[in-house]
Amino acid sequence: MKQETPPNYLDVKAFAQSAGVICGQDLLSRYERLMQETQGLGGENTLDWSAHGELRGDTAATEQVWLHLTVETQLPLTCQRCLRLADIPVRVNRSFRFVSNEEVAETQDAEAEEDVLALSPDFSLAALIEDEVLMALPLVPRHDVCPVEVKLAAVDPGFEAALQEQRQPFSVLAQLKNRKPH
Numbered sequence: 001m002k003q004e005t006p007p008n009y010l011d012v013k014a015f016a017q018s019a020g021v022i023c024g025q026d027l028l029s030r031y032e033r034l035m036q037e038t039q040g041l042g043g044e045n046t047l048d049w050s051a052h053g054e055l056r057g058d059t060a061a062t063e064q065v066w067l068h069l070t071v072e073t074q075l076p077l078t079c080q081r082c083l084r085l086a087d088i089p090v091r092v093n094r095s096f097r098f099v100s101n102e103e104v105a106e107t108q109d110a111e112a113e114e115d116v117l118a119l120s121p122d123f124s125l126a127a128l129i130e131d132e133v134l135m136a137l138p139l140v141p142r143h144d145v146c147p148v149e150v151k152l153a154a155v156d157p158g159f160e161a162a163l164q165e166q167r168q169p170f171s172v173l174a175q176l177k178n179r180k181p182h
Helices: 012-017 033-039 102-113 125-135 159-167 169-178
Strands: 019-027 047-055 063-078 085-099 116-119
Touching: 012 047, 012 063, 012 085, 033 063, 033 125, 047 125, 063 125, 085 102, 085 125, 102 116
Parallel strands: 085 116
Antiparallel strands: 019 047, 047 063, 063 085
């Protein structure tokens, strides 16, 4: 099923049981925390997303609820080399296994390779998408090749002059030693 905005409330278990697939394209402006990251820029950028549910059997022959999520977008972030805007591509491709409650999720998440979440009647796919994009942001956004020459050194001529003028403590002692008595 194609839709624009991801659902705020999704019954993940029923979605997985029906092997549901939904996808869409949403505007970045609908995601408040992402807009804070971009300092209000790029609200017209699109965020392409898709989710599909799956039931898998484990070794104990119990069914496990899975949700697979993919997201692609570009965020205008400040390049940390040249300090100009850079359109940074962000891609998310994650799978989540759902368990009955928060306690089980907490204990299994530490041991599992996949992300483990608790089934919740108020599960928001939109919030999960925003969380995952935020976590996929680079720690140091930068252009592959900056559009301007990047100044890699800072030289302050006044700093060098001040170092030369700074008194050396032993030079004062040398002057006292060379002084003639009256």
